[in-house]
Amino acid sequence: ASVQEPSVYPLKPCKADTAPVTLGCLIKDYFPDPVNVIWHSNSPNMSTVNFPALGSELKVTTSQVTTKSKSAKTFTCQVTHAPSGFNSNKTIKGNSEGRPRGVNTYLIPPSPLDLYVRKAPKLTCLVVDLESKENVTVTWTQEHRNPAGLAAQSSTRHHNATTSITSILPVDVKDWIEGEGYRCSVNHPQLPRPIVRAITKAQGQRSAPEVYVFPPPPEEENKDKHTLTCLIQNFFPEDISVRWLQDEMLIPNTQHRTTAPLKSNGPGQGFFIFSRLEVTKAHWAQNKKFTCQVIHEALPEPRTLTKTISKIPGK
Missing domain, CATH: 2.60.40.10 (Immunoglobulins)
Incomplete structure (x- = not known):
């Protein structure tokens, strides 16, 4: 495997307001060994344990710190990985006062x-x-x-x-x-x-979504279910609704899934999502019309945009 920098995740018990307090850092998906872990805290009485790395290729390990003091407010797990030049600090609150x-x-x-x-x-x-x-x-x-x-x-x-x-x-x-x-x-x-x-309503320059509908991939030709995909991109704000229709009749939400909005690459503030609809092989072969309907505030009245697809376009 090539050199890979680790991902670091702080670990904290559900209840951390009684002594002793044990916290940890999960360090995973790195190569090669070793990683170096140092804990920093205002606690005078703390002990640390670094566990051996596991994994034949990408490695995973954990480090934990235990303190007998309830007054220690924060702990910082500093992780360095010399082969990739990685250096990260994760701060964890030691007790859960307040909530x-x-x-x-x-x-x-x-x-x-x-x-x-x-x-x-x-x-x-x-x-x-x-x-x-x-x-x-x-x-x-x-x-x-x-x-x-x-x-x-x-x-x-x-x-x-x-x-x-x-x-x-x-x-x-x-x-x-x-x-x-x-x-x-x-x-x-x-x-x-x-x-x-x-x-309140999101602030910023409004941008209307672009909508593209894609037919089932050729690999699904002999399968009983076919997948239609709707790509909706470059819209702002991120609040958006998607519905699917078959021959102008609404399809139940249980038959399709839409991702959460994701930030687009680049300097703009736009978002994109995918919506996926499964249809039967028979309905697709019968040239049923399937429509991806998008609702967004930056679209002209009535704030909707539709794109329709069928096996034989235009029929």
Whole structure:
């Protein structure tokens, strides 16, 4: 194998607010041996262990540090790999003061489908990694109007013994398009202060998507399922919706998948995605028409762009 620099990932237990505290660094996909790992901290009483590398070609190893002090706030894992000239520092917080079990909150904007087609946009406030739903309050405020409106709230218990809460707030189409701001505040007795997340319409120069639809590859000719691919690129902001139609009838979401937006290469601020639809060999042979429909705010009214493909174009 040729020289390959490592990837470094900090490792931390779910609960790190009691002594002793053990943290680690995972160093993987490097070649050749060795890597050098040094731990830096304000803890006077810490011990380190570097484990032997595994792997016949690309290597993987771990290093861990243990401290008996609960006052140590940060640890830095410094990894160097002389053959590739690699040098990286990963800092890990030693204790988890402030938020129980790493509670975090995410705000999700309205989808273009809800905003421009269904005319029923909504904001979603997602609270994750809660121990339970008890005593958790989620409050919405609007920049120029209080209260923000009536939100629908639900909770879900997960297999890893954590709970998530979803709060959905309907918003006015005109308010959102004109840049109205919204805040979601999460409060819990174990939090020293509420977790507050704010959201508004993305700022920046708008760019309409380019849409290309590709037929099944020749390698699928004898298979029972054929794959159609829709490439959507160079759009901004990243909020976008994709639907597929067969002979102008909507195809259920369960039959197609779309990637999350990815940043395009180069100096621009555009994004791209792929959407993949599986169709039967029979439907493709019958010259059914399949349409990739894209909804994005930078497109002309009605904010949609469609591209259609069939086995025999034009028929």
